[in-house]
Amino acid sequence: MATVSLSGTLVEKLEAASAAGFGAVEIFEHDLLASRQPPEEIRRRCADLGLRINLFQPFRDLDSRDPARLAANLERARRKFGLMERLGVDLMLVCSSVGDDAVADRDELAAQLHTLGDAATEHGARIAYEALAWGRHVDDYRVAARVAQAADHPAVGTCLDSFHILSRGIDPAGILDIPGALVFFLQLADAPRLEMDVLPWSRHYRCFPGQGGLDVASVALNALLAGYDGPLSLEVFNDTFRQAPALQTARDAHRSLLHLQDVMRRRIGERRSSGVRAAAHELDRVEAMLAPVAPPTTPGGLAFVEFDDEDDGALAGLIDRVGFARDRTAPDATAWVHEDVWLATRPSGADRARVSGLGVRVPDPGRAAVRARQLGCEVVSVEALGQPLQAVDAPDTTRVTFCPPRTPVGDPAHGGVPGLLGIDHVALTQPWYEFDGATLFWKAVGGLDSQASNDVPDPYGLVRSQAMTSCGREVSVVLNVQPRRAAEEGPSGRDGTQHVAFATSDLLATADHLLAADVPLLHVGDNYYEDLEALYAVPEDQLAAWRSRGILVDQTGRGRYLQLFTRTVGGVFLEFVQRVDGYTGFGARNAPFRLAAQSRTGPEA
Structure with a gap:
């Protein structure tokens, strides 16, 4: 070197x-x-x-x-x-x-x-x-x-x-x-x-x-x-x-x-x-x-997302209001399940909620752990999904657990969120000095490929964004570095928000469910929808349906991407997306409008 x-x-x-x-x-x-x-x-x-x-x-x-x-x-x-x-x-x-x-x-x-x-x-x-x-x-x-x-x-x-x-x-x-x-x-x-x-x-x-x-x-x-x-x-x-x-x-x-x-x-x-x-x-x-390294193992999906919650359990309250089914409540953790996807929060004493762990399904968890160790990661034993598993820490300290292709637990719960299919992607905010290391980690250890990077306008600067996906897009992780305002104080390691995006087959039905459950949703304002009407020439009734629910839309060729966001709780918000006709991106066109709306509304009290 x-x-x-x-x-x-x-x-x-x-x-x-x-x-x-x-x-x-x-x-x-x-x-x-x-x-x-x-x-x-x-x-x-x-x-x-x-x-x-x-x-x-x-x-x-x-x-x-x-x-x-x-x-x-x-x-x-x-x-x-x-x-x-x-x-x-x-x-x-x-x-x-x-x-x-x-x-x-x-x-x-x-x-x-x-x-x-x-x-x-x-x-x-x-x-x-x-x-x-x-x-x-x-x-x-x-x-x-x-x-x-x-x-x-x-x-x-x-x-x-x-x-x-x-x-x-x-x-x-x-x-x-x-x-x-x-x-x-x-x-x-x-x-x-x-x-x-x-x-x-x-x-x-x-x-x-x-x-x-x-x-x-x-x-x-x-x-x-x-x-x-x-x-x-x-x-x-x-x-x-x-x-x-x-x-x-x-x-x-x-x-x-x-x-x-x-x-x-x-x-x-x-x-x-x-x-x-x-x-x-x-x-x-x-x-x-050449140095021997175990062959890479292709991720097949996310088994769970774990959060560090605030003292008052504000994020847990948001997940409850969304309608996920509680599976376990204990002093050290609360868990929800929908089909074969799990969410969990742990009280951490932190002043901002954050994503703290991901369970990645792989064909051979043991081989994935061996490869991670050969690539310089410290492999630790953890208890997750009711069984002993092995895990490593990403550069931003997010714990990544190697999970089997199927979760060996009882009958899956279906919860009360209409149209919900599973996790579409997870967005993790990175410290500026760890961004490149995180990209390499998810490529070499996580088995993901880099997509085209984006610099997204934020009201106070530019967000550097890098999407990482598996070859079949079963797992997608978006890495972001967000700007800091000069007046902000404190360490920069956790600047910006993180989020989990859930795929749905019918975002209109999902949005109606969330509105009925009084889930705090993000709205970008009428100027966005006036531009949307001119940009895509959509029928008036369809535009009205999107506007009334706060749904954002991106379109590439025939592909269409519908997005709906909750308000931010601490450092986390939830997103619900519907992909239509093979859309493969992450709504980069809408990111500046979402960021501006979040800067106006601030976190949910």
Whole structure:
């Protein structure tokens, strides 16, 4: 792991990397220069922590058309090689130049790298030449590899960086044409797909594999198939990670590398199953290098949702008014059941109700727990649904329990909510510094896939929203980061509201039931419905039916999505939805209007 990816002092970064399970680090030059400890002490500290130092980086703007400047650069490099000897590392990353005097002629550039190789050899060092995506003349990994090969020096090789390759849309298949022995180092980073200049994209928005939208696995797998046998290293520049607790970030990073190897293992399996026989021994060799992770298990639905309730049981009162059937009432918990879906509240002494646990149905709970443990989760034994089960905590502390496909309890209760089918989705508000880690958790551990992300306007900022769903949409979790107003006080970890959305076959009937039961519902105002009439040209009687019940509507093609919300109780509200003609989204169009209405009405007293 590159130290530049973590917050804190250099020693704090090293301690976090070691505690998270990494065996080696890249030392970022500025981290060393800012440290009070001399290189020898950092070397000893790494040894004590069980960390190798595999790379010192970066060395910038080596090549130059100006002989005097080139000589100065080579002298600067010699000093760095001496520093590396003290640090105990023998490999230095050399970036392609961005300066106006950078060398364009590849033969001349190769000759300058050969000279640098001679200087490195004097100190027992090597150099890995990397193509920056914004390099002046070398911005393509294939060019960097050809130049390094033309340097014809045993101390000169190349470094492959997934971000620099994928951000420019360059096909990583060309990696297979590079001699494996020439690849001295492999750096990995993911990123969300953004339409922006590659330099700020790189400096601020990189993330760990599995947290973005780049095919990092293709770069890593091709490098291994080409013969690279060095470390898989993470180099991530991210403003959020540089502010988040270092140990938390390091643990997310370690999980991402395990998840990446799991993805590569599945890619190898796909190649075999497709009938590819060429280089089968190479597939076997690479597979043997990858960390073993139990195969993922596909979620089949949510078995229960658990809430921490306020002292006065306000959320429990809302669930009762909705009409769920009480199954159990005890000092430590209240439970409701409808068909095979359970809800439970626990008095927590908190001043805001929140979602505290989810029961996820999986074909093999034991295998799901083994996989979670292999991916760095602490697995605990719990009692749920009348049986001993295993559970893990998501980054936001929501407990996720692995449940069998069927609940072994008596006859299901049907409750009094007309049309209710089950849980459509759960929305969990995330602390800003845990959002990316939560995305990776639900992908790697929860078996969900990322959908297109959204930035939703809120009266006081933007809500960052990421939907995660199983392949058949049996389980959907929406992760949100909501803005804070400047006047708000207190920790930000639980800002914003969370909610559970229930699917219904007839939202009009469900709404009439809720109104008759005096359930406090959210209303957005007449302006919304006037726009709705113009937008969808619906019949007047249908519009009136929606307006009178406070139902919001989204439409995509033939698909239609009807939504109805209760008022917020503490930090939780309930939603009821009806999906028509294959609608697959979550009503992003309506989210700004719902948020505005909630900001006006506030929580239910």
